[in-house]
Amino acid sequence: MIAEDSVLLRVGVQRLLADEGIDTVAAVEDGEALLDAVERHRPDLALVDVRMPPTFTDEGLRAAIEARRRVPDLPVLVLSQYVEERYAVELLAGGSHGVGYLLKERVADVAEFVAAVRRVAAGGTSIDHEVMMQLMVRSRRNPVDSLTQREREVLGLMAQGLSNSAIAASLVVSDGAVEKHVGNIFAKLGLEPSTSEHRRVRAVLAYLNLGQ
Template sequence: MRVVVAEDGVLLRTGLVHLLADAGIETVAAVGDGPAALAAVAEHRPDLVVMDVRMPPTFTDEGLRAALALRRGRSRLPVLVLSQYVEESYAADLLADGAGGVGYLLKERVADVTQFVDAVRRVAAGGTAVDPEVIAQLMARGRRNRVQDLTPRESEVLGLMAQGLSNAAVADRLVVSAAAVEKHVGNIFAKLGLPTDPSEHRRVRAVLAWLGR
């Protein structure tokens, strides 16, 4: 796997490069701002971009805007965004195109190397990874929208899906059978009105509904 790292903090940027290298993942460019990230992507055509949300010159949402630019068009380049704080709208904006290959994690998750590398590989493979803290805050605020008809167990399953867990991983986390999880997922899709459609990523659309989009 070939990755571009975009992070303005020199120490964290260097740490990410070394962490990825230890996992057998090649960093083809490590840059400190959004425009440099876009240029690096054009030059190296990586499999994934790891992008900080707040970067120079204003340290507001330059990284997010660069990430969204990379998601436009046909390429839909996989992007894993890192943020210092929970900013729910950013996660929703990244997921809004209804496609996979996108993640939003708090920077503190990098300290859990196994979890971070798993998120990198999952997003690069077309999956999703939404930080558990974002999910917890949304649940605390009761932003359920169309998911209000889900049972408590179905809501729990959908919350784990939002983190990017597969059915098998959800089954392990809840200590239930894979068949039970498949049944819950099917019920979730049905209640959210998400019929089978090979052109759409139903898991991502379910997460969007959960986020209240």
């Protein structure tokens, strides 16, 4: 489902997703309608803008947080022009499955956007680098001090939703080297294998200092 107050963007995103075989069960323009649609349709993903009526401040993000309270583990992908730090922290820290935050002006490739939609719907993460930087500045301490510089680079790319092979291509290293770094990251952050939690997402939350 899509929650976006701009009718042109709302319809445009809906048509873009339809072209990729993704059905939209509801397209709404405010937070109250978002909550009603989530409870009625139980969508695979809620794509949400931050600023919606009536005050155009943070209604969308607050509604997304409430939606995840009402429908636990509801995948939410925020698509906005703004980083609303306070509620972004609450949203990202509120669960380890299916969270994302992209900035509209930095979405430059349709294929990458659709990939992010599918990734978050599947329980993964997709967080824009600029969003990460702003949230890290907000943090009072860094929980990943034990990581090497390369491990931090790998974790930063994990936060953007890249697979191991995509990280390897970005850093121009082998897949095996990335797998080793990822294993070291999990070990240093104390993230044991779990059937109920996604370790990559938990590592990203630790990176942003949200999982403490």
